[in-house]
Amino acid sequence: MIFNFQNEYLNRQSTVQLGITSNIEPLAQAAGTIKEIFQDLQDQGQLLQRYPGTYKWKDPYSDIVNWNADLQTRYRTAVGQIGNEVMAMAMHSEPFENAFRTAQRTQWYNLMLLVNAEKTSLRMFAIARNVPYVRGYRAHGRNRFLRSLGRLNEHPLTNREEQSVNWHPHLIYLTDRGQPARCNFTPSDATGEKEMVNVFENRYVEDRFRRQSRLKNWPSGWGYPRHPQYAAMREGQDANWPACEHCGKSAVFGEYVKGRTVYTAWDEQSVCTCSKYGGKPWELEPLVEVYQYPSYTGSSFDINRGVRALQNIPEGEIIGEYCGTFVPLQEEEDTCGDDTFLMGWEGPSRDFFHPDAEKIRLLSGGLAGNWTRFMNHTDKEEEVSARMYQFPYGGKMRIIVQAARDIVFGEQILTSYGPGYFGGDGMG
Template sequence: MSWRRGNTAQVPYQTPSYTIEYIYFELNHRWSHPKSWLYDQPFPAWSEWPINLQERYQLAEKLVGRETLIISIHSVQFRVSLENYTNKDWNQLLDLLAPMCGSLRMFALSRNIRYHESYNESTLAAAIGHLPQSEYADMPPVSHPHELYLAADGQEIERSYFTHVNGTRYPMQTITSNIYKPSNFYRDPRPASWPDYWLYPHAPNDPVRDPHSGHYPLCTYCKQETRAKGFGPRCTCRTHTLFRRPLVEIIQYPSYPGSEGSLNRGVRLLEDIAEGDVLDEYVGEYIPLPTHSVLQAFGDMVYTFSCHGPPIVGEDGEGEGEEMHNDEGWENAGYICGLKAGERGNWTRFINHMDGEQANCQFETHVAAGKVRILVVANRDLHMGEELCADYGPNYFA
């Protein structure tokens, strides 16, 4: 059957769980590469459908709902499943899809995939029925999908807000790199842990040449110094090659024991992850050492990390740049500043706490791609649908 975007016969037969994962991947690709889908037609005329596909489609609509089916059919991999799956695999796929209507709806709408319009304007809708307009179709626009979360009922879509200690609520914004404002540091004296060869204030994530050894810190991944261009071999790593940046969604989980009624947002994976993968960087805005008075002044008592300074580089130039994570290997083990992410950050700020070996990821401090960064690293192989949890311990969140 002609879907206008390529031939589904060229797409390999995959397992139902893979197809679910790929539905999200293709929806995200439509958002990030919209022009590549200009000629796609996910809804061929009903008269073109073979009788067996018509029956399969109509039965699926009864089992998972019209909206879920319409969103899913935007995926080429799903169309392959519709056409080619055995009855056993098809039924298994529908079982996996049935509870995901709210998740798929939020994922599609937050990425501006106007599936209502594309379906209702098709001849398919005229033949078998239109899709009522979603109450969320006109929701306020957000600059990034991770500024929304799926409520506990699995259906409601909510905007994430950060509550300042003074009670003011601010929309949570998504940023891609850390913010350094010198003015944030003027009110506080230079801490004793601040590197003696640095000016104060100074961008805390910027590795500086060690005057004692003459070397810059080594990148954890390429083992090259993080020196400026034109001064010999240097790190040329880029974050888009180092970081996995998996598909995730922010959802509401049950409140922690003892905190009943409080909002608990968390991160659910939408794809499989391998042990050791760097998922992303924890980003925010730099502030002075997060003492109680500093946290009160900046208003973020929940999403603030304490940050290490740059590593000391040894006389041989190798120093401590290769295996630095958590508190191990940093000669200047003291913290030099804080990093607050409540109002401006990314999805990593929603990772919940889990004790010790129950955690499936961890925060590690590394020199990577020219900066000192707090990275999220997978502790083990992870699977789609798992909640990401880390053991924050006493040394990270203030």
């Protein structure tokens, strides 16, 4: 994806946050490097989680004894702008390190203007991905130049750098004080506050539904219980499944039985195999951060977490899937807390399969979910930047998140959960 700061954002950043009124064109050239810095830290963080104990970050200070006076001056000046800690974090990004070593004076000046504007987010982004900046810096602690800049504090969240971490980066949010904090969830069953969990697929426990009686509006022709995601067939037309939105082929023939899918037919020429070969098209997570915005109520006790884009996202791009735990309607009051993270899940599409289908279960992203659960709601149509749709992919119905328009770097990603959201009716 080609990254560009839009003029509106650049102008806002340059005049408000950066305190300058310079032409925005030179800044636009540096903007690509900003995106690359975030992308590189995210890629390395994912490798660290995937290969704990074996993946090693590059040492940006390996040749520090050979730095000339110009490099030392550039580094010292940058520390004065963004701080020693953020500078050490940024140096672990190869695009930033390359710019530090090779950028011309004007290019470096413009890059540092943007880094300074985003230094709080950059710091949180690096912390959440367990960048080993403390260890990397202290490994050269005897170097006279680094000693002259001062020591680094301990890692704010853990001292066990370069080890497998027990959180996903999107379980850390940036508070209004510029500090990282864990995302927690408070259910309604009086069990107390719990740390949120990140998942990439929806959770379904069949026994949880067996304990509840079959709903009156349960679709006719369906067994009970039934995995909520498996795409429904038309009654009397067992071979007619909805087409996968990704490949255009029919969804996999099959029925979910006790934790596995039993296939009644398999023809790889005509049947969707998206879930068999490769990942989902939105598995490459966008560059976003969970960010604390001003409270809707104005109370300091109400934490309003939202999602802030750290890249430009073009209109129409699928950027995620809303994930959570399937919950029977009868359990809503006991385990789901309030309606903040509840998504209604209907039966088969009302328009295509069962016109009379109604809400038959809930999808709760409160305890287990991903970054999409933090998207804030807006009633104003012109503010909506992402929409959620339910469609089949790889034999499963999913709720995907798609950019409703071009999203600008630094913008809050807003969606609409329906007209009754603030009235306590939860998501539509």
